[in-house]
Amino acid sequence: MRTKFSGILTLLLAFVVQLTFAQEKTISGTVTDQSGLPLPGVNIVIKGTSTGTQTDFDGNYSVKANKGAVLAYSYLGFQTQEIAVGDNNTINVQLSEDAAQLEEVVVTAQGIRREKKALGYAVATIASDDIAAKPQTDVVRALTGKAPGVNIQQTSGLSGSGTNIIIRGYSSINGSNQPLFVVDGIPFNSDTNNDRNFVQGGAAASSRFLDIDPNNIKEISVLKGLSATTLYGQAGRNGVVLITTKTGSDADANKKFEVSVNHSYFANEIANLPDYQNTYGNGFYQNYSAAFSNWGPNFNVRGQQGIAADGTVPHPYDREALATALPQFQGARYEYRPYDSVEQFFKTGSVVTTSVNASSSSEKGNINVSFGHTDDEGFVPTNEYRRVNFSLGGSMKLSNKLSINTSMNYVRTDRFIPPTAVGFGSNPAGASLFANVLYTPRSIDLFGLPYENPLDNSSIYYRGGNDIQNPLWTLNNIIDEEKIRRFFGNITTNYEVNDWLNLSYRVTIDGYNQLNERRANKGGQQVVGGQMTTTNIESTVWDHTLSLNFDKD
Template identity: 50%
Template sequence: MRTKFSGILTLLLAFVVQLTFAQEKTISGTVTDDTGLPLPGVNIIVKGTNTGTQSDFDGKYSIKTSVGQTLVFSFISFKTVEMAVTAATSSLNVQMVTDAEELSQVIVTGFAVKREKKALGYAVSEVAAESIEQRSEGDVARVLSGKSSGVVINNTSGISGSATNINIRGYNSISGSNQPLFIVDGVPFSNDTNPNGNFLTGNSGSSRSLDLDPNNIESISVLKGYSAATLYGSEGKNGVILITTKAGSVSNTVKKTEISVIQSVFTNEIASLPDYTKKYGNGFDQAFGNFFSNWGPGFFADGLGGYLEPSSGINPDGTFPHPYSRAGLADVFPEFQDAVLPWKAVPDHVKDFFRDGLSLNTSVNIAGGSDDGKYNYNFSYGRLEDEGFTPGNKTTRNNFSVGGRAILTNKFTLSGTLNYAITDFITPPVAFSNGSSAQNGLSVFGDLFYTPTNLPLMDLPFQNPLTGQSVYYRADDRIVNPNWIVNNSHVSQLTNRFFGSNMLAYEINENLNISYRVGIDLYSENTEVATNRGGGFPADIDLGEYTTYNSTNTIWDHNFMLNGSYSLTDDLGLNFTVGATSKSENFERFGIRSVDQIVFDVFRHFNFRTQTRLNFNDNNIQNTNFRNINGVYGQADFDYKNYLYLNLSARNDWVSSQIDNSQFYPSASLSFLPSVAFPDIKSTNGINYLKLRGSYGTSAGFASGFPISNTLNLNPNFFN
C-alpha cells in the first residue's frame, strides 16, 4: 500500500513539473512600423519584470516568457503596444503606430539630457544621421549648411578642407569670437582655426571640425539662443552644436552584430567664375599692354577701339607679340622670340586651369551587444580622400572610433568612447590681391582671375628651366604665373587628434541617478608653409621661404551630475538636473621661419640663409595660453497635463585668468500646446498641432588670454 501511494505521489510530482515547464515558452516574431517596414531597436520587455530584449536589424525578436504574462513593445515616437501571452501563443507579429498626438521627437539638450521636443520653450533643431551620411563634404560644419534654420556657414575659400565660419542667429561680439561651442559625446571639442597668416598674407588653414567623420555621427542638435545654452555658461553664449557619434550612442545598439559599409564617390567642379569680356583684350585706354586689365584694344578691326587704330599696339594682321618674346628670355625660350599670338579671346582661358575634383569616402561600422542587453559596443573606421577642383589641393583623413556600454552589478553602468583622427591637408596659398597683383603673398586665385582674356594661360610655360623662377606675361615678374604657384608653393597641415570620454553612472532608485564623466580632447597640428625662390613679387617671397610650427591644444573636462524625475501629482511632473563642471584648456605653439633659399626645391631650415621671428595676427611663432573654468549649474522642468511646460535654468562660472572672475547666467522658458489643452480646436483640414513658446536668457563671456596681467615680450639681441 505504501509503495502504491509513493508511486502515485511521484506521478503527481512529475505532472506538476511538466505543467510548470509547459507554461514557460519562447515567443518570437517581427516588429514593423505603420508602413510595414522592419523596425530595429524596439524594446520588448516582460511587464513587471527585468526580462527584455530588442528587435534586430530585420525587426525580428525572440524572448522567453510564461502564459499569462504581458509583453510590452516600446519605441521612440511610436505608441506603446501591450500583448498578452496565452497558451496558444507561439509568435507575435506587432505593427507599431506613430504617436501623432505626441509628435514627441526626443531632442538631446544640454549635457546630453534628452527631452521631448514639444516640452522645449527654446529653439533647438536636430539633424539626423540620414541627412549627414554620404555627403560630398568632408567637414561636418559644411554638412550642416542648409540643415538648420538660423545657422549661417561660410567657407574661407572654395578649396577642399578650408576653414569654416559658423554663426548662429547673428553676431554677438565685434572683437571676440562668434563661433559656437562644439560638444562631442558630452565633451567640449575644439573647433579652432589656427592662422598661418592674416587677411593680407593669406590664411589657408582648416578648421578642426574637419577631424570629425560625418559618417560616424548619429545625430546633431543645435541649441540656439541664451536660454537653450544656459547650462554651458560663458562658452555657450554663441550657441552650442551637440554631436552624438555612433560610438557614443551605443545604448541604442541592437543585440545582433551588424556590419555596415558605406562607399561614396563624388565629383566636384568650380561653381562660378568672373564674367570676362569677349570684346576687349589686355591693356588700358584701347592701347595694348601686359597688365592686369582687359581695357586694351578690341578684338574687332574697325571702329572705335578696334585693333586697327594706330595707337592700339596690335599688328595689322590681328596678332600681338608673344609675351615671352623679350630679351630676358631669349636664351631660355628661343622658340618664342619674334613669335606672335592671334589677337582674340581665348575660350575658357581661366576655367581650363581648374580640374574636376574627386571625393572618395569609405566608412565601416560594426555594432552589436549581448542577448540580455547588458553590454553593447560600436567600432567605426572612415577614410576620406578629397581632391579639390583647384590643382595642388587635397584632403586625406583617417578616423578610428570605438565605444561601449556595460551594465555592471549594483546598479552601476560604465560607458566610454575613444576616437583617433589623422587629417592631412594641403593647398596652394591664397592671399589678398587687387588689380595689380597679390600684395602681401602669393595668391593662386588672385594671379589667376585677373588673367587677360587674350592669353592662352595653359599653353604658356610657367617656369624658367634654368633658374626655376616664375615666368609669365609681365616683363617685371610682378605677376606670378598661377601654374608656378601650384607647383612651387604650398600650405599643409598634418593633424593627429585624440578625443573621448568615460562615464560612470549609478542608479540610486527609479527616480534618481548620479553620474561622473571625464573627457579629453587633444590635437597636435603641424603646419608647413613653403615656397621656392623665384616667385618674383613680393620681394621677400622672391627669396623663398619655409615656415614650420606646431600647435597643440589640450582640453580636460570633468562633469558631475545628478538627475531626477518625479510625479508631484497626477497632473504635475518634475525633471531636474544639478551638477558641477571643470574645464581646463592649454594651447601651445612653437616653430621657426626661414628665408633666402640656397638650393632650389629643398625645404629644410638648413637650406635657408636666415631664420627670422614670425609675427602674424599679433601672435608670435611661440606662445602659450591656458585657463580653467569651473561652474555649477541647475535646471528644473515642470510639466502640467502634457500641455504646459516650464523650464528654469541657471549657471555660475569662475575663470582662472581674471580678478573679477565670476559670472551668473539665469534663464527661463515656457511651452504651451493649445492643441492638447483644447482638443476642440483641431480639425482634419485645419489645425492639427499648435505650440506657443517664449524664453528669456542671459549670457556673457570672459576675456581670452591674460587680460589682467602685464606681458613681457622677449626679443634678445646680440651686442658687440
C-alpha cells in the same frame, strides 16, 4: 541590307534621345506652411537622385526635372510630401506639421534625454540620414537647410577650408561667435587656428570641427535658447551643438552583430566665375602692349594699333632677358585673339568617402567600431583634403546598479592648399594664386606659355619686366600644408541609487597637434628669395564632471 538597318536603328536611337531631352522642363513654385506663410530652406529633391534645390527666403524654388519624375519636399518639423511632375510647370506646395515630432526625444545640454515637448527652449534635431545624404566633408555644412534659424557660411571654396556657424546672431566684433560643440559629452575644441590674417590669406584656414566624421554621427541637436546652455556657462554663450556619434550611443540594445559599409562619390565644380568679355585684349587706350589690363585693341583689328596685318603681335617671350633660356621664341609671333585661360584653369574635383561600421549589443552591453576615410580633391589643382577617422565605443552593465561606457576617437587629417592672399589690382598683398589667375588678360594663353625659366627655375610671364608672377609657377612652387593628429574620448560611470536618483562621474580628454607649414621656392616675385615657415599648435583639455541627477514626478 545590314547598312540600311543600322542607319534606321541610328535614327531611331537619335529620336529616342531627342524625345528624352525634350521631356525635361523647369518646375517652379512656392512652398508654404498651413497658414500660408512661405518656408525658406525647404529641400526639394528629385526622388532616386541627388539632384535638387532649396527654397529661397520667400519660399520660391526652381528645379529642372523630367515629366513623370517625383519631387520630394522635406523640411524640419513638417511631413515630407512627394508630387509627380505632370503637364504643369508650376507646383505650389503646402506642408503640414509633423505631429510625431512632438513626442521626439532629444539630448539636452545636461546630457539627459527628455521629450521635446517638455523642453523650455528651442532645439533642432537632425538625424544621421539627413547628414549622410549630403556630399560634405564638413559636418557643419551638412546642417545647411536642416536647422532653421542657423546661419552657416563657408569661408572659402577650397577643400578643407573653415565654416562659420551662427546660432544666436553676432555677439562680438573681435571675439568668436561660434557655438560650443559637445561630442559624446566631450566639450570639443572647434577653434579656427591660422598664422595669417585675412589679407595674408587667413580666410582659407580650417576649423577643427572638420575632424568629426559625418558618417559616424547618429544625431545632432542644436540648442538655441539661453537656458539650454546654463551648464556650460560662458563657453555656451553662442549656443550649443550636441553631437552623438554611433560609437558613443548606447541605443539599439539586443541587436545582433551588424556590419555596414558605405561608399560615395561626388563631383565638385567651381560655382561661378566672372563674366569675361572677348572683344578687347592687352593694352591701354586701344593700343597693344603687355599691360595687366584689357584696354587694348579690338580682336578684329588688323594692321594698326600694334596688331600686324596677319592678326599677330610679338611673342611675350621675345625679349633679351630670355634670349639664352628660350631662344625658340626670339623673333616669334603670337596670335592676338581671346583665350579661355581662366576657364581652363579650374578642374572638376571629387569627394570620395568610405566608411565601415561594426556593432553588436546585448542586455549586458554593446560595442561599436567605426572606420572612415575621406579624400576631397578640390576644383583647384594641388588643393586636397584627406582625413582618416577611427572610433571605438561601448558600454557594459557591471551590476544591476553600476554601468560604464566609453568612447575613443583618433583623427588624422592632411590638407594642401595654394596661397590665397588678398589681391589689389595687378599684384596681391602676399603669396596668392587667385589674384593673378582671375586677372589674366583675355589675349594671354596661360597654358600655351612656359611658366618657368629652364636655367634657374624662376617664374616667367608675359610682362616685359617680369614683375607679375605666373599663376602656374605659383601652383607648382608654393603650397600651404596642414597636418592634424587628434585624440578625444571619455569614460563614464553611472550608479543608480534608486528608481529616481543616480550618481554619474565622467572624465573626458580632447587633445590635438596642428602643424602648419608653408613652402615657397625662390624665383618668384611674391615671396622673393623663397620661404619655409612652420607653426605648431598644441591643445589638450581634460574635463571632469560629477553629477547627481534625479527625475521624479
